[in-house]
Amino acid sequence: MNTILALRDIVLTLGGKRILDGLTIDFWQGHIHALIGPNGAGKSTTANLIMGLAGYRNFQGDLIYQGESIADWSIDRRARAGITLAWQEPARFEGLSVRRFIQAGAKDRGEARTREVLEDVGLDPDRYLDRAVDRTLSGGERKRIELAGILAMEPKLVLMDEPDSGIDVEALECIFGALRFFKQQGATVIMITHSLAVLRRAEHAFLICSGKVVNKGSVEKISQYFEQKCHSCDDRTPTLAELEDIRVGP
């Protein structure tokens, strides 16, 4: 297997606390990976660090993408190399149309492609293209538009932070559709989820706890986490309440 992205012994301290504590993971080219684990485990932090967001750039260890260290690269340089991130809570932009937003990062900026990606996420282009990506969109609509923008970008490595949170069943189907599209394109996906339904679409899963990988392997094996068979971590075991919280899906 080809490793597209390798996290090597990453230690990140924020506010005096070790949030990532020697995180080492290999992500395989063209595969769908899931990161799961309790609230506060460091999953979003991992995604933010891979994307290079401000506040997540000062870490020990290394981040190797296609054989090259990208630890010093800016966000946009990483994005131009094919990495992108779908936020758990996407930003809103006053006055910026859905069309402009999607086309900003699109590989093909034509109108036809823009309409197509909106249809892919189940939104009627005639109703949405000229709307602003602002507070008048519902949370679910905003997430679908985020996904449409990412589909249009045709990235090589997609980070999806809880793509399933706050969306309905129909939108969940759109996410599965997007995963199929990324797979066809040979793109690599790293998704963070608390849902068993989404986890089942992954090919590999990593259970993260207190900033470390505590278990990894097939989805079958790791999904036992959802049956409360979580391996204890060094610092803490997820509480029952946390586990109740994350036991979603069929």
Add this chain to the structure above:
Amino acid sequence: MSDRSLLEQLYQSIGVNPHDLWGRLDVARIEIHANRVLGVHLVPGLEVEAESRAEGIAAKIAVRPGAQLAHPVQVCFGMIPDDGVQQIELRIEIGADARAGVVAHCTFPNARNIRHEMDATLEIGPGAEYAYFERHVHGAEGGVLVVPKSKVVVRPGGRYQTDFELIKGRVGRIEIDVEATVEAHGTADVSARVSGRGDDAITIRETAHLVGEHARSALCTSIAVRDRASAEVFNTLTATAPFARGHVDCKEIVQGEAVARAVPIVDVRHPKAHVTHEAAIGSVDAKQLETLMSRGLNEDDAVDLIIEGLLGGKRQRLD
């Protein structure tokens, strides 16, 4: 240079194909270069008188009472040379119950040392409606001083709307001054959207006096300043009549070493009048910036797009 070629250059700088416009006999237009009117096309109900002055134009535009212009009058004015002065003295009269709109493009594509002054007086007749939109296109050098002044009287039940946009090219130095007096049941909505960079300097004064019962006004300013640019916004609303309602809104985005100041003044002299104000000054939102950068835009382009959205956004209006 022939008049035709001057006109074509003016239109080209604003991204309009003049031949499309010239073919439309139902659309009125006025074309002015420096101190000469190069073209006028009128429609029923619209009257224009203009005379050349040494350094500009004096013009009177009138819309006859009751006339309803189906399309906004297209006005294009500016200068192709890189230096010079253009002073426009303008009188606009919108007759009672008339309805008219103007879309004006003001363009100085090669400006290095240009002064453009506009001195306008407007009277919006009783029950009349007038909407004015002015878009400026300046060159990349910033060598322009723009001083537009308007004094407006809105007669009872009249509606006045004005929107000034300077987002493309460098501002240079701009000093906008709009003062509206609004009589009973009249409305004045004044808005300006300006983006400055380099050492651009922006001063905006929007004033409305709500002197009649139920008079209304919204003064909205949206500014973005970058590099070492500066912006000062002095918006003033006075209300002296019962049930007058007004809102002052100022939004400024500051990046780099730019500075922005907002001084909203509300002066209410009637217990039954109601005026509110809101001013927000801040930098571009980090999450918005990072989102666009994670799509591959560099920081400058991302800031441009965010500002384009903010400044291009629909104007706020009172219902």
